[in-house]
Amino acid sequence: MKANTQANLLLPTNEDTVGPYFPINFSDPLLEDLSQFESGITAQPEGVPIILKGRLIDRYGELANGTVVEFWQANAKGVYRSPKHEGNPDIDPWFWGYGRLRTESGDFEFKTIMPGPCADRAPNITITLFSDGISRIVTQIFFADQTGNASDPLLQSLSREDQAKLSARHEGQSDCGSKIYTIDIVMAGENEIPFFDDLIREGE
Amino acid sequence: MPNSGRRLEIGPTDNTSDQRTPRNRLRLIPEIARESFAPYVPQRGLSRQNDWDLTRIAPDLPRAEGVAIEVSGKLQNERGTPISNAMLEIWNANHFGRYRHIEDHSNIPLDEHFLGTGRVFTDSEGNYTFWTISPGAYLARPDIGRWRPKHIHISVSGGGSRLITQLYFPDEPNNASDPMAILMGDDFERNIGKPYETPHIDVDSGLNFDIVVGGRNAVYFE
Numbered sequence: 001m002k003a004n005t006q007a008n009l010l011l012p013t014n015e016d017t018v019g020p021y022f023p024i025n026f027s028d029p030l031l032e033d034l035s036q037f038e039s040g041i042t043a044q045p046e047g048v049p050i051i052l053k054g055r056l057i058d059r060y061g062e063l064a065n066g067t068v069v070e071f072w073q074a075n076a077k078g079v080y081r082s083p084k085h086e087g088n089p090d091i092d093p094w095f096w097g098y099g100r101l102r103t104e105s106g107d108f109e110f111k112t113i114m115p116g117p118c119a120d121r122a123p124n125i126t127i128t129l130f131s132d133g134i135s136r137i138v139t140q141i142f143f144a145d146q147t148g149n150a151s152d153p154l155l156q157s158l159s160r161e162d163q164a165k166l167s168a169r170h171e172g173q174s175d176c177g178s179k180i181y182t183i184d185i186v187m188a189g190e191n192e193i194p195f196f197d198d199l200i201r202e203g204e
Numbered sequence: 205m206p207n208s209g210r211r212l213e214i215g216p217t218d219n220t221s222d223q224r225t226p227r228n229r230l231r232l233i234p235e236i237a238r239e240s241f242a243p244y245v246p247q248r249g250l251s252r253q254n255d256w257d258l259t260r261i262a263p264d265l266p267r268a269e270g271v272a273i274e275v276s277g278k279l280q281n282e283r284g285t286p287i288s289n290a291m292l293e294i295w296n297a298n299h300f301g302r303y304r305h306i307e308d309h310s311n312i313p314l315d316e317h318f319l320g321t322g323r324v325f326t327d328s329e330g331n332y333t334f335w336t337i338s339p340g341a342y343l344a345r346p347d348i349g350r351w352r353p354k355h356i357h358i359s360v361s362g363g364g365s366r367l368i369t370q371l372y373f374p375d376e377p378n379n380a381s382d383p384m385a386i387l388m389g390d391d392f393e394r395n396i397g398k399p400y401e402t403p404h405i406d407v408d409s410g411l412n413f414d415i416v417v418g419g420r421n422a423v424y425f426e
Contacts, residue, residue: 009282012418014388014395016370019357020220021305023295023321028248058223066307070366072243082244083364083424096246104307119236126241130368133220134212135384137230138241154237187224197209197230198241201421 015135020066022102022130031100033111034071035178045095047076047113049178052125052141052168056106059189063106067131071099071110078118111178114143122148122155129187137195141183145170158194165193208232215383217350233421242422245361247289251323258294258322258336259407268318268337270299272407275371275397276333279326279360282418286330290362294334295321296355301342312342326362335407341378353378353385358415364424365417372396373411 030038035049056064074080074097077090081097097115101108115123124140142149144167149155155163168181186192209230215221233241254263259272279287297303297320302312304320318337326332336356344352356371372379374396379385385392397411 009418010280010284010416011391011394012282013367013369013415014391015367016384016388016395017215017221018359018368019370021295021303021308022357022359023293023305025321026293026323030248059227060223062223064224068368070243072240074240080240080244081246082239082242084239098243098245121237121240124240126243128243128366131220131224133215133218133222133224136368137212137226140237140240153234157234158231188226192226192228194228194231195226196233196241198233198238198420198422200209200230200232201235 017132017135018068018130020132022066022068024102024104027102028100031098034095034097034099035111035113037094043094045075045113046092047095047116049176050112050114051174051178051180052110052112053180053182054108054110055184056103056108056129056131057184057186059187064129064131064187065104065106066102067106067129068100068102069108069110070128070130071112072126072128073097073112073115073124074118076113076116078116078121078123080118114146114179117146117148120151120153122146122152124152124154127185129185131187134187137187138198139185139193139195140166142167143170143181144168154196162194165191213387215387217345217348217381218383221383238422242364242420242424243366244364244424245366247362248291251291251325255322256324256334258296258318258320258334261317261319266317268298268315270315270340271338271409272335273338274333274335274402274405274407274410275356275413276331276410277413277415279330279332279365279415279417281365281423282416286326286328287362287365287417288326288328288330290326290330290360290365292324292326292332292334293321293359293361294323294336295357296336296339297342299337299340301340310342312340338373341376350381351378353382358413360415360417367415367417369415370395371411371413374399
């Protein structure tokens with residue numbers, strides 16, 4: 001802990017586990033399908049529709065049921081809808097980039113559009129897991145068939161084996177023509193995927 | 205000077221924690237990638253009529269069993285700046301310790317007048333208020349006799365703020381043995397509400413819980 005420079009800051013409230021009973025009635029279909037805007041509006045986000053099919057797997061190879069999964073990504077032009085990019089002409093008015101779902105079984109399907117590359121980054125989706133037994137873990141998922149992976153600074157900070165664990169594979173198309181990508185998110189144990197520390201900075 | 209991230213701890217007596225906690229140290233995020241790890245949550249999710257009052261399912265229905273309480277507090281960032289228009293999603297067990305959730309298979313009774321979920325938004329000064337029934341503690345691990353202490357789940361989202369936490373009650377016998385409380389150590393104290401009196405409103409007592417969102421290495425300050 002850096003006692004001096006942070007002395008004037010308030011201590012953050014502790015994160016705690018979401019537990020097994022995140023209310024299903026808090027679900028919002030619009031947050032599970034970012035390839036659509038609100039129904040009844042003649043508008044769609046720009047970009048290639050994709051479906052990310054994931055499996056959340058625990059230390060014993062079982063599905064991690066009841067997990068809340070959140071997604072955060074750039075639009076097709078690689079722009080995040082955040083205050084930093086306010087006024088950017090490449091903001092897509094029909095795309096926010098934040099998604100959320102609760103998976104009953106541990107399988108999920110997240111409909112969205114392929115994020116664009118931005119700055120020096122390859123296309124990726126940040127994934128946050130809130131589940132019983134843990135408070136919050138985060139990682140980023142990449143796409144095996146997209147360019148830029150070989151020079152992505154985050155991917156390149158990992159071993160080849162770990163890079164592969166974060167790469168979703170293209171496996172066919174849906175009836176609606178969306179490209180399907182699959183990923184196994186192993187939370188613990190053998191084949192555990194890399195998770196990232198968004199509290200600690202390098203060198204602190 | 206750690207050059208690697210934290211190793212997450214496993215909650216003692218918590219099977220799910222053993223199953224789902226990553227065993228490897230968390231990886232550090234290269235500076236250039238840090239911004240991409242800070243979601244910005246759009247304003248959304250209108251709350252329904254009466255969503256601030258979990259003590260009854262609808263305004264025209266009777267109160268649920270148990271002790272009605274008010275929970276209120278201020279939402280702010282580490283610098284003490286109030287966070288307005290953030291959504292708090294709230295859920296808690298009923299007076300007996302049962303959730304009205306399709307996956308809660310315990311034999312504890314449901315209360316026909318209690319739903320146990322609600323949503324409120326913070327006002328321009330970051331303040332929030334809701335009413336609920338003081339939840340029952342429940343036996344989470346009958347095999348080893350471990351209880352979950354009384355608690356209210358609160359999920360905060362809006363703008364650069366994202367936090368899921370639990371509010372605990374003072375002087376509860378099961379606080380000390382709770383696996384998540386054990387992991388928090390001395391910090392657990394900050395997740396316990398501070399009682400106040402509520403003389404002029406239709407609840408028995410109040411619990412103050414100020415929430416500070418922070419700690420991340422990439423955030424958006426408004």
